[in-house]
Amino acid sequence: MGNSSKDDSATSGDASAGDVQPANSSLYSEGERVLAYHGPRIYEAKVQKTEIRKKEWRYFVHYLGWNKNWDEWVGEDRLMKHTEENVQKQQALDKKQSIDKNVKSGRSNQAKAKSSMDAKVDKEDIKNNVPKGKKRKTDSGAEKGSVTVEKLVKIQIPATLKKQLVDDWEYVTQQDKLVKLPRSPTVDEILTKFLEYKTKKDGMGADSIGEILKGIRCYFDKSLPTMLLYKRERKQYSEVVANDVSPSTIYGAEHLLRLFVKLPELLVYVNIEEETMTRLQQKLLDFLKYKLKPASFCSYSR
Structure with missing residues (x-):
């Protein structure tokens, strides 16, 4: 905007x-x-x-x-x-994605406890839940019928990155522009560089960071085609991602940032203690501030 x-x-x-x-x-x-x-x-x-x-x-x-x-x-x-009628329409629209998701995945999927960040992402659970790069008052936490706001992991995205999300949405959906692929650095390279930085800085304390970054890579590879792409990007995806190629070795910071918007919805199904979740939130924020700066994003082309 x-x-x-x-x-x-x-x-x-x-x-x-x-x-x-x-x-x-x-x-x-x-x-x-x-x-x-x-x-x-x-x-x-x-x-x-x-x-x-x-x-x-x-x-x-x-x-x-x-x-x-x-x-x-x-x-x-x-x-x-x-008007009251249009406010009800607004509320119904907010609820729609949640209802669609519950119908497709079933309540049983919500009850499955997952022990680590690299747990498999259920593709049916996230199908048709494509983000629009838009601002949301609660990062989709207010969706009724799915999960409560209290259960969502709160990931504070810096203001500069929120603007990047909106610009990203406008470039792709309004100006018909796409990110040139493969990107440099790729998601895989961004995560590796951050791990090297934390290892050098914190020594053995970086082990937990490594597990978190491994989980982020797993979530990215599995969720990109089903929930991180706009409609106009799907043809490009089918052309550049073939066979067993991992999206994290082709896509870059622009699409990785979109994942952080959706992470609260994904992590709500992970069985993590409150204290551990608090530490996780801080580490995710550190990653955003250190690695996903405005200079990390590319210019778009038709």
């Missing part, structure tokens, strides 16, 4: 002389509280500016509860009136 507000942030005074006011009046007014689509989710927002661009109404919205860096220009097709 950060890019969209810059790329499309011309004021009404900058509109071209050819922009003719449409016959219909604006559906939304400045200061109005609305519901706005971003990806497949709906968020509460406030209209800050309205203008006509290319004979269509455009609205500059601020997402309530979010930093102004998320503000963006949107069309009428992205907005809905803030």
Whole structure:
């Protein structure tokens, strides 16, 4: 969203002389509280500016509860009136992924205890749960009918990386751009370099880090084709990942970051004590801050 507000942030005074006011009046007014689509989710927002661009109404919205860096220009097709009926639609949309997942995987899968980070990811459990690179108030923790917010692992993604997620979504889904593959460094190389760094710094204490990184690699390889790719990236995946090739040896930081958004949903099925989970959260955050910096991400191409 950060890019969209810059790329499309011309004021009404900058509109071209050819922009003719449409016959219909604006559906939304400045200061109005609305519901706005971003990806497949709906968020509460406030209209800050309205203008006509290319004979269509455009609205500059601020997402309530979010930093102004998320503000963006949107069309009428992205907005809905803030009514009780539409709020119910918002809640139903949030619930849909959870219901689909439970129908496909069954409740029995949720009861299976898994002893380590490198436990197998149940592909049926995560099928059709593709992320959109969008912001979410609770990182999908508010989904009803699946797991409670309290049970989710909280992974604090730094603000710069949240912006990268949104830019990533816009490049792929809105601008038809793709990451050039194979990437350098690959996910495997990023994880290896971090392990070398921690081993040199912490010595024997890096053993636990090695197990965690092994688990991350396992989760990435198994979940990439089923929940980390956008629709427009699937053809590319089928072309570059063949036979027994591991995605972690081809993809890079962009797709690895998407995994961290989905990890809370995956780790909820892992049987880990609270104290161990707390240490795990800190180590995952250390990895994000040390290895997934803005410079780690590539430019996109058509």
